[in-house]
Amino acid sequence: MTGATPSSQIEKHRRFSARAVLLGLAAPVGALVFAALVCTAILVVSKHSPADVVDSMVTSAKRPRTFVIALNNATNYYLAAVAVAIGFRMNLFNIGVDGQYRLAAMLAAALAGASFMDGLPPFLRIAMTIIAAMAVGAAWAGIAGFLKVTRGVSEVISTIMLNAIATALVAFLLNPNRLAVLTGNDIHTPEITAGGQVPGIPYPGTSSATVHGLIIVAAAVGVLYWFVLARTRFGFDLKATGLSESAAVASGVNVKKMVFLSMLLSGGVAGLVGMPELLGGAHSYSLNFPPGIGFIGIAVALLGRNHPVGIAFASLLWGILDASSNGLDVSGVPKEIVAIMQGVIVLSVVVAYELVRRYRVRLEQNEVGRALGRTQVPEAVSS
Amino acid sequence: MTAGLAVGVETAPPAPRRRRISPTWYWVAAVGAVAVVALVRVFTGANDLTSRGTVQAALTAAVPIALAGLGGLWAERAGVVNIGLEGMMVLGTWGAGFAGYQWGPWAGVLFGLVMGALGGLLHAVATVTFGVDHIISGVAINLLAPGLALFLSKVYFSNAPGGGQKQSPPIRDAQHITVPGLSSWLETLERKHWWLVSDVAGLLGGLTTQVSLLTIIVVLLLIGSVFVLWRTSFGLRLRSCGEAPVAAESLGVNVYRYKYAAVIMSGALAGLGGAFLAVSSSQFRDGQTGGRGFIGLAAMIFGNWRPGGLATGAGLFGYTDAMQLRGADAVHALLLLLCIALLVLAVVQALSGRRVIAAVAAVLGLAFGWWFLVTDALPPELVGAAPYVVTLLVLALASQRLRMPKADGQVYRKGESG
Numbered sequence: 001m002t003g004a005t006p007s008s009q010i011e012k013h014r015r016f017s018a019r020a021v022l023l024g025l026a027a028p029v030g031a032l033v034f035a036a037l038v039c040t041a042i043l044v045v046s047k048h049s050p051a052d053v054v055d056s057m058v059t060s061a062k063r064p065r066t067f068v069i070a071l072n073n074a075t076n077y078y079l080a081a082v083a084v085a086i087g088f089r090m091n092l093f094n095i096g097v098d099g100q101y102r103l104a105a106m107l108a109a110a111l112a113g114a115s116f117m118d119g120l121p122p123f124l125r126i127a128m129t130i131i132a133a134m135a136v137g138a139a140w141a142g143i144a145g146f147l148k149v150t151r152g153v154s155e156v157i158s159t160i161m162l163n164a165i166a167t168a169l170v171a172f173l174l175n176p177n178r179l180a181v182l183t184g185n186d187i188h189t190p191e192i193t194a195g196g197q198v199p200g201i202p203y204p205g206t207s208s209a210t211v212h213g214l215i216i217v218a219a220a221v222g223v224l225y226w227f228v229l230a231r232t233r234f235g236f237d238l239k240a241t242g243l244s245e246s247a248a249v250a251s252g253v254n255v256k257k258m259v260f261l262s263m264l265l266s267g268g269v270a271g272l273v274g275m276p277e278l279l280g281g282a283h284s285y286s287l288n289f290p291p292g293i294g295f296i297g298i299a300v301a302l303l304g305r306n307h308p309v310g311i312a313f314a315s316l317l318w319g320i321l322d323a324s325s326n327g328l329d330v331s332g333v334p335k336e337i338v339a340i341m342q343g344v345i346v347l348s349v350v351v352a353y354e355l356v357r358r359y360r361v362r363l364e365q366n367e368v369g370r371a372l373g374r375t376q377v378p379e380a381v382s383s
Numbered sequence: 384m385t386a387g388l389a390v391g392v393e394t395a396p397p398a399p400r401r402r403r404i405s406p407t408w409y410w411v412a413a414v415g416a417v418a419v420v421a422l423v424r425v426f427t428g429a430n431d432l433t434s435r436g437t438v439q440a441a442l443t444a445a446v447p448i449a450l451a452g453l454g455g456l457w458a459e460r461a462g463v464v465n466i467g468l469e470g471m472m473v474l475g476t477w478g479a480g481f482a483g484y485q486w487g488p489w490a491g492v493l494f495g496l497v498m499g500a501l502g503g504l505l506h507a508v509a510t511v512t513f514g515v516d517h518i519i520s521g522v523a524i525n526l527l528a529p530g531l532a533l534f535l536s537k538v539y540f541s542n543a544p545g546g547g548q549k550q551s552p553p554i555r556d557a558q559h560i561t562v563p564g565l566s567s568w569l570e571t572l573e574r575k576h577w578w579l580v581s582d583v584a585g586l587l588g589g590l591t592t593q594v595s596l597l598t599i600i601v602v603l604l605l606i607g608s609v610f611v612l613w614r615t616s617f618g619l620r621l622r623s624c625g626e627a628p629v630a631a632e633s634l635g636v637n638v639y640r641y642k643y644a645a646v647i648m649s650g651a652l653a654g655l656g657g658a659f660l661a662v663s664s665s666q667f668r669d670g671q672t673g674g675r676g677f678i679g680l681a682a683m684i685f686g687n688w689r690p691g692g693l694a695t696g697a698g699l700f701g702y703t704d705a706m707q708l709r710g711a712d713a714v715h716a717l718l719l720l721l722c723i724a725l726l727v728l729a730v731v732q733a734l735s736g737r738r739v740i741a742a743v744a745a746v747l748g749l750a751f752g753w754w755f756l757v758t759d760a761l762p763p764e765l766v767g768a769a770p771y772v773v774t775l776l777v778l779a780l781a782s783q784r785l786r787m788p789k790a791d792g793q794v795y796r797k798g799e800s801g
Contacts, residue, residue, distance in 0.1 A: 149390060153778045153782060161771040161772075164674055165772060167674075171764040298522050336533045339526070340534055347505070347515075350519050
């Protein structure tokens, strides 16, 4: 880091400048443009018309029904991304959101569909379901957290293992002899009866789809995430640990406790991921339950830079891309072009962030040099 | 593993090596393990534990895992964590499907390898040139590759004869060879069900009957990797990039170039693993890899970032994989094996003075033993989790023996020494 006074002055001066805003937007916008170019190239090479694809997607996205589906997808992605972001902010990599939400949704669905729940008031049923899901998610993530603090096991490895174990566990439990029931050829947990469901919010222009009622929970999680990080001591400790572990230790942060707690928090939010869909749409857990949301969450958190508002935009973008891609297959273009686009966006956005960061460091070094009255080549100033 | 938090990692320098475990001991341990398995077989009557069919299936299952693990080994020895192995494997399966159905299995293998290498190149560009976090780049590749493979599959296979939206037309399998004479003699020996003798016969029988030429190539690749990484100056330099890149650079090693070479090689090996999957199951299918890239990574960690260890891990995981398709009593006997392994671990840890870990291992071991005694079948769904559970147990209970390359997962930039 450069000297305290000049750099903090520069920081203050720069925060509101047009250049800072431009630099902040350069990476995501550049990545989107680059991804669009790559996809255009792929479409041209595979003899499809890019214009038709865009046309089909835009037409689809304009339909209110598509937008509702996009919004519902975005709700799931948002929760997953916040769960990932909690870890990211303190340099913890919770790859296990995927396993955490699937196991949590499955067990919560089994609880919510159980017959003894029928007699309870709706509010209690819904609250119990959600709390159970959060507890399962937190417990599954807690295993990784516990191994990390007691045995130094990398959370990346342990959560990858736990994802696979969760897959096996869900397959084991989703069996008519255990927690599931069989209707026709479909294996699923018992249907959640009306009292345990969360009614959808109608959206003007469509009657066939409603916005998941639990979108409110997602919004609340976003606000809470912002509040905890920006306004509480816990959030400060968390960010400090992420920025410099040794500095955090020196200022009295109990890193082990922080790791364990943030893993529990991350897992708890991950447990929520399946809830809007479970209580608002599917009403039971089956093999058709959307998989892979945990990994999408990683992509969305990266694109949104772990910021609650940034993540909201990123998850909406992801949701719209996904929902509007469904019509592509009909028109003869594989809808996976959208998956390619999403992959390219993630990869290029992280590269772009790194390039912008390097550029910023250079600018800062130049400005410090100027402020100190010496002009040096940037490379000579050690960073 | 990553440049993440250092908390909990045992940072104290490892105690001076007491005595190096000599190769003889590995042989003793291997024979001992076979003897124990043989004992469990006799005790439980689960003859499938060491039958030649099981060994053959285990070998077929182990090869892609070993290739993914070997890919991980190359990258991580040069200091680049490669979570993208799974994605590179997916690219390999598609490449093998694409070239395989048109120009035969060997073209498929080659093309799968090239596709994997391209995935590796992408990872190298992101992590080495642009300094992106290795895990993030790997996750992105894992998101990108399946989409790309399915897109290409729909474009190229939909209208091909015998192909479909999510699968390629059939590919011919590579040649298989059997050692004449020996194979049938071993079979008669195996039928006697004698303790240890029949087990060894089953083991050798599986290794000498109907072995794919591809499998032999993979074994050669494994040996070749040991030679290149540990016996050549190229390998020494490559490993120095994973241990101390700054020091390597000061000695004139072009760290970027070695990292590029290692990560591309890593991708190529993973792609070959994917190609093996496609060729040995006679076609490309969407979702064919089924997380084997991750199991490969687990096998490498299980094997302590060493080729012999990773081969053992891949063999073990391939064995549990093969078990899922065999008799229910053999699957059930796995519980007893796990119990014995944990109890042995408990004794070893107790002897080196780690009482808490020894106690935990013993309790877990007894729990598995109890599970074995009170049930008479293990649900097949749970067997698939065995490799992951075993890896977690190794990480949790024997991690003091694990040592990964020192600068593994850290972003390195030329001229930025701490």
